[in-house]
Amino acid sequence: MVEDGRSLAGVLECPAKHETYWALPGEGAFLNGKRIHVRPLGDTVDIGGPKPLVDRMPEAWQGRLRRIAYIPSLAYRLAMIANGKIDATFVKPNAHDWDIAAADLILKEAGGALLDRGGQPPRYAGEVINHGALAAGSGELLDVLAGVIAGADEG
Numbered sequence: 001m002v003e004d005g006r007s008l009a010g011v012l013e014c015p016a017k018h019e020t021y022w023a024l025p026g027e028g029a030f031l032n033g034k035r036i037h038v039r040p041l042g043d044t045v046d047i048g049g050p051k052p053l054v055d056r057m058p059e060a061w062q063g064r065l066r067r068i069a070y071i072p073s074l075a076y077r078l079a080m081i082a083n084g085k086i087d088a089t090f091v092k093p094n095a096h097d098w099d100i101a102a103a104d105l106i107l108k109e110a111g112g113a114l115l116d117r118g119g120q121p122p123r124y125a126g127e128v129i130n131h132g133a134l135a136a137g138s139g140e141l142l143d144v145l146a147g148v149i150a151g152a153d154e155g
Contacts (some may be wrong), residue, residue, distance in 0.1 A: 002097070002107075002124040002125040003093060003100055003125075003141075005123030005124055006025075006113060006121075007025075007101045007102060007104060007105035007121070007124065008024075008025065008123065009022075009023075009024055009087055009102075009105070010022060010023045010024075010102030010103065010104070011102055012017055012028050012075050012076065012103055013104060014073075014076055014079075015103075018032075018039065018086065019031060019032060020032055020080045021036075021083070021106050022106070023105045023106040023108070023109035023110070024105075024106065024109070025109070026109075027037075027109065028108035028109050029082050029105075029106045029107070029108075029109035031059035031079075031083055031098050032153075036082055036083045036084065036110050037082075037084060037089050037091050037110050037111050037151060038081055038082060038084055038087075038107075038110050038111045038112040038137075038138040039084035039087065041138075041139055041140060041141055042087075043055075043064060043089065044064055044065075044066050045061070045064045045065050045066065045087045045141060046066050046068050046085075046086040046087050046088075047065050047066070047067060047068065047086070047087060047088045047090075048068045048071055048086060048088075048090070049069075049077075049089040049090030049091035049143050050081075050090070050092045051067075051092055052122060053090035053092070053133065053149065054067060056145065056148045056151070057078045057148060058144060058146075058147075060069075064065055064093070066095060068086055073093060074099050074100065075099060075102065075103040076103075077117070077136075078100065078103035078104065078107050078136055079106055079107070079108070079139050080116065081105055081107055081110075081112050081136055081137060082103075082106045082109075082110035082112060082115065082140075083110070084128050086137070087137055087138075088136060088137030088138075088142065089135075089136050089139050089143060090133065090134070090135055090136075090138070090145065090148070090149065091114075091131075091133065091135070091136065092132035092133060092139060093131070093132045093133050094130050094131070095130065095131050095134065096130045097124045097125060097129045097130075097131075098129075098133075099116065100122065100131070100134070101124045101125075104121070104122065104130060105142065107136060108121075109126065111138055112136060112137060112138040112142070113136070113137070113138065113142055114136045115134065115136075115142065115145075115146045115149075116131060116132060116133075116134055116153075117132055117133060117150050118150070119146050120151070122134065125140070132149075133149040135148065135149050136151065
C-alpha cells in the first residue's frame, strides 16, 4: 500500500520457503512474526545484483566481496538483506513499483535502505512506475554502493 510516494504497509510472501515478511512505518520489520534486522558489516560482504555493477565497486572493496548465487526474485533479495542473510545488492534499471515497494519498506524498517542514483529512496505510484539503477544495503556499505550507481550508465 502506497500513499504520497511512500509505502504505508509491506508484505512479502515466499510460499516455497514458508516465509512471510511484513513491515509498517515505525513498527519494525518481521519474518514469520519475529523482528528482523540488517546484519552488521563484517570483513566479508555478501552481495548480489548485476555483475557489471558489482564489478564497479571500488578496488578497496573488491577483495571483501563474495557474490551470492542469482536470486530470481528482486523483492526476496531485498528481504534477505533485511533479514541479515546477505549484506547488499544492486538493482538493475527498470524495476517497477510492484517489484520493490513492499520490500523497500521491510528493508527500511530492518535498518537498511534502498537508494536511487541521487542517493534518495525511490518514490512510488507516480507518473513513472519504473526506476533506474538502485542500491540496497546499510551503513558505510550502502554509501559505497550509492556512489557506484551514481556514476553508472542507466542502460
